[in-house]
Amino acid sequence: MDTQQRIKQIVDGNNVVLFMKGTAQFPMCGFSGRAIQILKACGAGEIKTVNVLEDDEIRQGIKAFSNWPTIPQLYVKGEFIGGSDIMMEMYESGELQQLFAAA
Template identity: 85%
Template sequence: MDTQERIKQIVASNPVVLFMKGTAQFPMCGFSGRAIQVLKACGVDQITTVNVLEDDGIRQGIKEFSNWPTIPQLYVNGEFIGGSDIMMEMYQSGELQQLFAAA
């Protein structure tokens, strides 16, 4: 299975997926750490995280998959939401909470 197929499967089979550097317990970059904090602040318990540092194919492939150059990347119900800055803006405006309330 090629990388794009694998990414598609991960995104399709999990309601909330965060492609990040490190893990939810041990984020390996500030942006990934902030993304996890924002999700927790929204009351999201079930987060599937993918550590891109463990898989170079996914690390490069996710950027092509979303056409977005940076990591972390958040997907909710199969839809690409954005990176940590967008997540933060959406959180501050209340949009992100609404998204999870609807999901």
């Protein structure tokens, strides 16, 4: 299975997926740490995290998959939401909370 198929399987198989540097317990960059904090504040429930630092194919492949150059990347119900700046804007506007209430 190629990298794009692997990523699609992860995204489609979980309600909330965060591709990040590090883990939820030990984020390895400030943006990934902020993304986890935002998700917890929203009551996102079960979050599937993928540590891109452990898999270089995924690290490069996710950028092509979403056509988005940076990590972290959030997916909800198979849909690409964005990175930590977009997550923060959506959180401040209440949009992200509504997304999880609907999910």
